[in-house]
Amino acid sequence: MIEVCDLSKSYGSVAAVDGISFSVESGKALGFLGPNGAGKTTTMRIITGFMPASSGTVTVDGFDVFDDSFEVRRRIGYLPEHPPLYLEMAVRSYLVHVARLKGIRGAAARDAADSVIVDCSLAKVADRLCGHLSKGYRQRVGLAQALIHKPEVLVLDEPTVGLDPAQIIEIRQLIRRLAAERTVILSTHILPEVAQICEKVVIINEGRVALEADLSDLPAGRSLEEEYMRHVGGEAHGTAPAPRPAATDENTILEDKGDKPGA
Amino acid sequence: MRNALTIAWRDLRSTFVSPIGYVVLTGFLLLAGWFFFNLLAQFNRIVALYSGMQGTDTTWMNLNDAVITPLLSNLSVVLVILVPMITMRSFAEERSQGTYELLFTSPLKVHEIVLGKYLAGCAVVTLMIALTLVYPAILMIYGNPEIGLMTAGFLGLYFMALGFVAVGNFCSALTSNQIVAAISALVILLLLFVVSWPAENAGEPMKTILLYVSVTEHFRNMARGVIDTTDLVYFGSAIGAFLFLTHRAVESARWKA
Numbered sequence: 001m002i003e004v005c006d007l008s009k010s011y012g013s014v015a016a017v018d019g020i021s022f023s024v025e026s027g028k029a030l031g032f033l034g035p036n037g038a039g040k041t042t043t044m045r046i047i048t049g050f051m052p053a054s055s056g057t058v059t060v061d062g063f064d065v066f067d068d069s070f071e072v073r074r075r076i077g078y079l080p081e082h083p084p085l086y087l088e089m090a091v092r093s094y095l096v097h098v099a100r101l102k103g104i105r106g107a108a109a110r111d112a113a114d115s116v117i118v119d120c121s122l123a124k125v126a127d128r129l130c131g132h133l134s135k136g137y138r139q140r141v142g143l144a145q146a147l148i149h150k151p152e153v154l155v156l157d158e159p160t161v162g163l164d165p166a167q168i169i170e171i172r173q174l175i176r177r178l179a180a181e182r183t184v185i186l187s188t189h190i191l192p193e194v195a196q197i198c199e200k201v202v203i204i205n206e207g208r209v210a211l212e213a214d215l216s217d218l219p220a221g222r223s224l225e226e227e228y229m230r231h232v233g234g235e236a237h238g239t240a241p242a243p244r245p246a247a248t249d250e251n252t253i254l255e256d257k258g259d260k261p262g263a
Numbered sequence: 264m265r266n267a268l269t270i271a272w273r274d275l276r277s278t279f280v281s282p283i284g285y286v287v288l289t290g291f292l293l294l295a296g297w298f299f300f301n302l303l304a305q306f307n308r309i310v311a312l313y314s315g316m317q318g319t320d321t322t323w324m325n326l327n328d329a330v331i332t333p334l335l336s337n338l339s340v341v342l343v344i345l346v347p348m349i350t351m352r353s354f355a356e357e358r359s360q361g362t363y364e365l366l367f368t369s370p371l372k373v374h375e376i377v378l379g380k381y382l383a384g385c386a387v388v389t390l391m392i393a394l395t396l397v398y399p400a401i402l403m404i405y406g407n408p409e410i411g412l413m414t415a416g417f418l419g420l421y422f423m424a425l426g427f428v429a430v431g432n433f434c435s436a437l438t439s440n441q442i443v444a445a446i447s448a449l450v451i452l453l454l455l456f457v458v459s460w461p462a463e464n465a466g467e468p469m470k471t472i473l474l475y476v477s478v479t480e481h482f483r484n485m486a487r488g489v490i491d492t493t494d495l496v497y498f499g500s501a502i503g504a505f506l507f508l509t510h511r512a513v514e515s516a517r518w519k520a
Contacts, residue, residue, distance in 0.1 A: 051518065074370055084363075
């Protein structure tokens, strides 16, 4: 479904993404891991057509993101790191607006908005302004706008970051439900989230793929945490790049684990 | 085109959901009313003064020259200040609030986005200028101004405002900071206003170039009631040029994003 092939992106002389390749089969959920600044967001932005790559290709359902950008955009629902909300709009009219931007016309735009309001349990806040919502609800509205044109692929950039434990559980359940019938790329720092939702994992570090594996193929007895640390953190093994000097990324993981309720 | 209208409609609504639309409209009308009142009062005083003197010819005094033309040139200065306030949000806010990602991952062409933003700004200035038409209407009820000359004058003001919106949107497309967008638009517009100042002392071809680039020169003709195709071409090409620049700016920001 999604083929990323030798993808690179540089900002000036800095390479954010450096020749990464991976693929996601149709209907599968991919966990996209890596420390902050590893190039996750950049990769996702390229896959969604938000920005062009410096070199390499991405195809979605056989369409190239650069050459057939519109075909790809119609197939992808994207939730960026910060949900793209117009804060002064009410939830329902915001969703109708997004539906129109996605090319849904007339009464169908209202129907699409109503249907995602149900899917994402937003009925209670449908007439409130986006700017007045809690972070958890904003995230749900963000998911709703990503779903509104019934995309086959969902790209979610850290959907549970900054939420409280109850909100994390709700959003995660919602994502798991959505992932059942779609192809999903989920970027996160919370490793158990990947174990719960995804079938496959890609770990990138410093712009390169450090690991691409099905979760079921991970060596027996080794948790995802250990695998992650092996490729990103402490000791460098095999093809893994040199360890990162700052310890902040490890702290993030530990904190997130602490946040995560009863998993 | 429908996509452009979708974007324009949302922007327009957001202008009037926030206080900014009302503040700009109220401020504009308040100033316009003040100018109109004072120009008219002054005109009445002079007419009364002259008609008291016997044998003085007062036919050269008319509402067009004494009220409408100065009113229009005062309003043009107010527009220089207010249009950047209207346009500063157009792209800058989308960028800072993260909705840029929504626009550019939706099946929209860049020119549809640019056009939509432009149309929204045009709608606001159309409303502003339409509301000032109350002043010529008052003159027509109580006085006897030349309708043709007034029409030309207000069209001149309108075309100029449309040009200002294009400049303002371009500045907004360059930055994610609304203040920076407003100030840079203000500076460009003021420069376009005063660029012809050294023209009198400049040699050819500099003189012709400065006079052609200056907004004031083209607007002055229309404010006096003269519709010249040169002026229309000037405003049309300025709008086209700045829309094109906006398109380029938006496109290049994506490559660098």
